[in-house]
Amino acid sequence: xxxxxxxxxxxxxxxxxxxxxxxxxxxxxxxxxxxxxxxxxxxxxxxxxxxxxxxxxxxxxxxxxxxxxxxxxxxxxxxxxxxxxxxxxxxxxxxxxxxxxxxxxxxxxxxxxxxxxxxxxxxxxxxxxxxxxxxxxxxxxxxxxxxxxxxxxxxxxxxxxxxxxxxxxxxxxxxxxxxxxxxxxxxxxxxxxxxxxxxxxxxxxxxxxxxxxxxxxxxxxxxxxxxxxxxxxxxxxxxxxxxxxxxxxxxxxxxxxxxxxxxxxxxxxxxxxxxxxxxxxxxxxxxxxxxxxxxxxxxxxxxxxxxxxxxxxxxxxxxxxxxxxxxxxxxxxxxxxxxxxxxxxxxxxxxxxxxxxxxxxxxxxxxxxxxx
Amino acid sequence: xxxxxxxxxxxxxxxxxxxxxxxxxxxxxxxxxxxxxxxxxxxxxxxxxxxxxxxxxxxxxxxxxxxxxxxxxxxxxxxxxxxxxxxxxxxxxxxxxxxxxxxxxxxxxxxxxxxxxxxxxxxxxxxxxxxxxxxxxxxxxxxxxxxxxxxxxxxxxxxxxxxxxxxxxxxxxxxxxxxxxxxxxxxxxxxxxxxxxxxxxxxxxxxxxxxxxxxxxxxxxxxxxxxxxxxxxxxxxxxxxxxxxxxxxxxxxxxxxxxxxxxxxxxxxxxxxxxxxxxxxxxxxxxxxxxxxxxxxxxxxxxxxxxxxxxxxxxxxxxxxxxxxxxxxxxxxxxxxxxxxxxxxxxxxxxxxxxxxxxxxxxxxxxxxxxx
Numbered sequence: 001x002x003x004x005x006x007x008x009x010x011x012x013x014x015x016x017x018x019x020x021x022x023x024x025x026x027x028x029x030x031x032x033x034x035x036x037x038x039x040x041x042x043x044x045x046x047x048x049x050x051x052x053x054x055x056x057x058x059x060x061x062x063x064x065x066x067x068x069x070x071x072x073x074x075x076x077x078x079x080x081x082x083x084x085x086x087x088x089x090x091x092x093x094x095x096x097x098x099x100x101x102x103x104x105x106x107x108x109x110x111x112x113x114x115x116x117x118x119x120x121x122x123x124x125x126x127x128x129x130x131x132x133x134x135x136x137x138x139x140x141x142x143x144x145x146x147x148x149x150x151x152x153x154x155x156x157x158x159x160x161x162x163x164x165x166x167x168x169x170x171x172x173x174x175x176x177x178x179x180x181x182x183x184x185x186x187x188x189x190x191x192x193x194x195x196x197x198x199x200x201x202x203x204x205x206x207x208x209x210x211x212x213x214x215x216x217x218x219x220x221x222x223x224x225x226x227x228x229x230x231x232x233x234x235x236x237x238x239x240x241x242x243x244x245x246x247x248x249x250x251x252x253x254x255x256x257x258x259x260x261x262x263x264x265x266x267x268x269x270x271x272x273x274x275x276x277x278x279x280x281x282x283x284x285x286x287x288x289x290x291x292x293x294x295x296x297x298x299x300x301x302x303x304x305x306x307x308x309x310x311x312x313x314x315x316x317x318x319x320x321x322x323x324x325x326x327x328x329x330x331x332x333x334x335x336x337x338x339x340x341x342x343x344x345x346x347x348x349x350x351x352x353x354x355x356x357x358x359x360x361x362x363x364x365x366x367x368x369x370x371x372x
Numbered sequence: 373x374x375x376x377x378x379x380x381x382x383x384x385x386x387x388x389x390x391x392x393x394x395x396x397x398x399x400x401x402x403x404x405x406x407x408x409x410x411x412x413x414x415x416x417x418x419x420x421x422x423x424x425x426x427x428x429x430x431x432x433x434x435x436x437x438x439x440x441x442x443x444x445x446x447x448x449x450x451x452x453x454x455x456x457x458x459x460x461x462x463x464x465x466x467x468x469x470x471x472x473x474x475x476x477x478x479x480x481x482x483x484x485x486x487x488x489x490x491x492x493x494x495x496x497x498x499x500x501x502x503x504x505x506x507x508x509x510x511x512x513x514x515x516x517x518x519x520x521x522x523x524x525x526x527x528x529x530x531x532x533x534x535x536x537x538x539x540x541x542x543x544x545x546x547x548x549x550x551x552x553x554x555x556x557x558x559x560x561x562x563x564x565x566x567x568x569x570x571x572x573x574x575x576x577x578x579x580x581x582x583x584x585x586x587x588x589x590x591x592x593x594x595x596x597x598x599x600x601x602x603x604x605x606x607x608x609x610x611x612x613x614x615x616x617x618x619x620x621x622x623x624x625x626x627x628x629x630x631x632x633x634x635x636x637x638x639x640x641x642x643x644x645x646x647x648x649x650x651x652x653x654x655x656x657x658x659x660x661x662x663x664x665x666x667x668x669x670x671x672x673x674x675x676x677x678x679x680x681x682x683x684x685x686x687x688x689x690x691x692x693x694x695x696x697x698x699x700x701x702x703x704x705x706x707x708x709x710x711x712x713x714x715x716x717x718x719x720x721x722x723x724x725x726x727x728x729x730x731x732x733x734x735x736x737x738x739x740x741x742x743x744x
Binding site: 040041042044045046047069070074077078079084085086296297299309313314315317318320321322324325327328329331332 | 412413414416417418419441442446449450451456457458668669671685686687689690692693694696697699700701703704
């Protein structure tokens with residue numbers, strides 16, 4: 001019995017969009033779902049209660065960051081990540097792979113794993129599949145991700161092929177090393193770059209390991225959105241229908257719709273929290289850059305159709321004032337709004353799938369939102 | 373009838389400490405009271421609901437800052453400061469005087485008022501008693517402060533005397549210019565530096581104007597604490613017993629005790645919010661510098677005797693982790709704690725006065741808190 005189980009409830013009549021349910025030791029998660037990112041054991045500028053109140057049932061946290069600071073042993077001694085950060089719903093941790101590969105010249109890949117230097121103090125470390133499992137077991141997240149290589153874009157076919165094959169070997173080592181199977185479940189990650197046959201090869205290899213969920217990795221790494229959609233069109237079907245499917249690092253409203261339409265169940269992205277701190281809001285009528293002079297005397301809500309705490313209590317003029325003054329409350333209120341916006345967008349998408357009007361809802365949303 | 377009234381309930385049997393009640397259009401405030409500072413229409417890193425939840429009934433906001441940004445006319449158009457910032461309890465605004473005098477070379481004083489240059493964009497402005505009233509009337513705060521000159525420390529007697537006399541003339545102009553007497557009440561400010569006879573002269577002149585409250589200004593401007601206490605010993609009695617007495621810019625735990633003991637009813641200070649953002653907490657056992665290595669594996673609460681949200685839900689190890697990572701949640705949680713600590717300290721002080729054991733409580737607090 002896996003700690004995490006997925007149940008498919010319904011498939012949209014017109015598209016591959018799916019309604020499902022993911023059960024973890026800490027939450028029952030309705031899918032498709034958007035997972036807010038809490039990189040360093042905090043969803044930036046938010047109290048955990050507020051993340052719950054806006055409807056999030058699962059968040060993502062980053063293994064690389066927590067390994068370096070405060071250190072996974074400290075989190076283990078604290079009683080695990082849930083207790084350390086005061087979050088009692090589900091947590092998914094990534095493997096640290098993506099972050100160490102992003103370090104560029106600061107890392108070196110071998111069959112054993114990846115040697116890298118800390119972005120904090122320059123110290124040298126090594127991540128292996130076994131180490132990633134050890135760290136994620138210490139964190140105690142509900143869903144732990146396999147240690148994989150996310151090949152860059154563009155990358156030549158020969159490189160992508162040898163990389164995905166190593167990722168498969170690493171997955172086998174992860175499965176072997178994962179010690180806390182009663183409370184945590186391991187998800188595999190499909191690679192293969194933009195090559196359909198390599199995506200198929202990767203999928204076939206990892207699906208054989210019979211895990212409760214699989215991620216589509218190696219997308220949203222700089223390729224045009226059309227390319228990402230095309231790869232999804234081809235490769236999502238390689239994954240089993242009865243397992244959860246997770247598209248990593250994706251979270252703009254259009255990508256959420258396009259991902260759901262292609263059969264994805266889970267998403268995460270720093271976009272809503274990061275742009276909030278830069279004074280940008282996602283609204284039903286498109287993005288709002290709050291510092292614009294036009295909002296100086298705009299006493300209406302950020303989004304008249306939104307029911308979030310920020311929109312219920314504050315005006316655009318006030319939000320602009322806070323942002324211009326570099327006030328912390330600006331980040332707090334805009335983050336709250338942006339997360340609420342995406343979490344409720346997913347709620348609406350789920351409802352639309354249930355009522356067999358996903359494409360209709362998508363069209364309605366796009367017509368108001370304008371260009372992306 | 374004044375918009376704001378003060379009622380003295382009880383005087384401590386051993387000291388001048390007083391229990392009173394201040395009624396404003398937005399709140400009934402039990403005194404002695406500590407007022408959190410919300411400089412730019414936000415108590416930094418706090419949602420207004422959280423400021424309320426920790427027990428604050430009145431906050432202070434700064435006229436100088438709001439005049440420059442977003443501009444008082446915008447706040448007026450928003451429906452006043454309470455509505456603009458989503459705070460429905462009482463607000464006291466200062467006059468802008470202290471801030472413009474702090475600008476040093478950027479300001480010039482005449483009988484008419486003060487010409488100064490904005491710290492934001494260098495533009496030239498003039499504050500007069502009439503202008504300060506106009507701005508504060510636009511903000512709509514419950515208690516508005518007279519436009520005064522806060523003489524520096526040290527300052528020679530001749531300067532302090534002519535300055536306090538001008539402050540009296542400015543107070544008369546403020547009283548004349550204040551337009552919204554039904555919803556806002558004007559408090560006068562006693563000056564006179566460290567000279568007892570000048571303090572007496574200032575008090576006699578301003579008390580004649582029969583205002584519902586008076587502040588002791590010109591203290592906490594760099595003088596040793598003993599000097600401040602000595603001046604308070606002498607000058608608080610010059611103020612009428614049946615009016616509220618406010619010591620401006622004071623808020624460390626020891627100064628709160630010493631001020632209350634000398635008959636002060638109201639206090640404000642940026643200390644708890646500012647040091648919170650710098651990683652420092654006020655606790656019943658003294659100040660805690662959260663980044664200290666000794667807290668790395670300290671999974672106990674910041675203050676075991678504190679019932680605040682932060683102490684109920686987070687460990688020192690987690691707070692240290694957040695601070696070291698420069699996370700916004702660090703400022704949020706430490707600010708919440710520090711404000712709760714001072715607001716509840718005042719609650720305990722009020723209770724002690726009621727039960728005629730103020731000195732006993734002070735001794736008990738000091739013995740645990742350690743050196744200041």
